[in-house]
Amino acid sequence: MAEITLVEAITQALAYEMQADPNVIVLGEDVGKDGGVFRATLGLLDKFGPDRVRDTPLAESMIGGLAVGMAVQGLKPVAEFQFMGFIYPAVDQIINHAARMRNRTRGRLSCPVVFRTPYGAGIHAPEHHSESTEAIFAHTPGLRVVIPSSPRRAYGLLLAAIRDPDPVIFLEPSRLYRWAKQEVPDDGKALPLDTCFTLRVGTDVTLVTWGAMVKETLEAASKLAEEGVNAEVIDVATIKPLDMDTILASVEKTGRCVIVHEAPRTCGMGAEIAAEVSEKALLSLQAPVKRVTGYDTVVPYARLEKSYIPSVERIREVVHLIMEFA
Template sequence: MTNITLVEAVNQALAYEMAHDENVVVFGEDIARNGGVFRTTVGLVEKFGPRRVLDTPLAESMIGGIAIGMSAQGLKPVAEFQFMGFIYPAIDHILNQASRMRNRTRGRLSCPIVFRAPYGGGIHAPEHHSESTESIFAHIPGLRVVIPSSPARAYGLLLAAIRNPDPVVFLEPKRIYRWVKQEVLDDGNALPLDKCFVLREGSHITLITWGAMIKETLEAAEELSKKGIHAEIIDVATLKPIDYDTILQSVEKTGRCVIIHEAARHCGVGAEIAATIAEQGIFFLRAPIKRVTGYDTVMPYYKMEKCYLPSTHKITTTAQQLMEYA
């Protein structure tokens, strides 16, 4: 067992599943010879050949559309979009077709597809390369939206996504692609979808987040613990459907929560979580629900992206403010 990064964990999961299921095909732009712009698919074409690891022509709607035809024939397509900012031409296929095929044919045809894309800011990327628009997908009935936040969860959740009989939008937090290395056993064990992960237990306040914001949230919890505030951290992981049982249990225990995401605030997934806590857990609360999020403005180009992204300090300060309520 070796320590690997999140990028390597994605690669390891793809390789494992390709080796064990010949219906799995991986395709996208520059993913074969080049191994993907982030190197998530490096070595796959050498191992599995150009029939299963395909460089497509440069057309994103096509990448989404052919996945539907392939999956309805029993293949398990894993379609890569080079950046989330380029997935939008394929939304027609994801929303109008993949997410509804089972429903509209009353179970006759289905679309077990994984739509992969790196998302989020913080890597000094060109314009249109840094958005976090997961809530667009989380709004679509029939889809699953999954975001890993560590190498181990990237491995386990990607395996689960490929084996899932319905379409999954799998968004990879590129800011933490190489942040930490972790021991990940290449044993083919999937992690459960539709479940939150409690990353740190605490009794004073619940910090709810996902993806790359795990980094600042963990740092904030460290800071808070120095001040005697014990934060519980929930990694939402599957953003649709959301495991509210875990979230509500935690809020019942702590009575306080901060929801942290780098996506813009309005109609962000945080709003949905806050609404459900208010509907089902309002009497658990000792303080208002707070959100620390990106702003309702365009994700700035990289010179200002740090000012846009929620900081550790902002999370810590917000949590401390909530502790002031009795």
């Protein structure tokens, strides 16, 4: 079996589910003939035709609102926003409508939509193309926020997101789109939502992360092993709702917790996880919970983005610091 990239796994999942369910409709800017600016929808127009793969007019709020209307009336729209920095015009539709349609009609209507967007820095893109503002959506009741970090998880989690009866924000780390290849069987098997994935088993410290930072965190864990620290690495994957059971069980075992995310520090999901750990696993902790995050500043343009994204070095330093904590 050929190995494929994360973005190819996205395409593979879309094609699988469109074949399986005629109500799945892909829409967004340039998703048709162009196959999407990252080619995530490459070939879908030829396979499924223009009723199923819809190039929309250039209006993001419209993409959001249209998808809401489609989802409420029995379709399963998978709407693409070209970059996370362009999702904001649709935030009204996502927060005021998609997220609460089921609740405000007491279950009479629902809104099974997937809003996909590439996110994160590190691809030398122009401004507004490097956002990591997942916390905005993680703060919104009624949504799920799902972030894959490998081709297999991209495939399995996207299938799960499309099949989920509620709205899902699906954030694809653009830095990982073509980073690593994996064999991804096209078997239509979804991976579970609302569940963390333990990527590396360890005993000394729990490293909690998601999205593109999985890459640096795993690299840090390898180096730490050489330095005598055995780190457990958890990919949260669904950041809303949080699977705290997996994180707490790990912290109870290791006694130490470092959360790594690319998003700005203040009110990032790291704060939520740290608060939960301190509320529910305080007596297991041998050191303060630490965060290694992006900074509380605007994500810089390409020349400085490497200084912004948490590095392997920064993760290692913080881990060593808490390992030495008395």
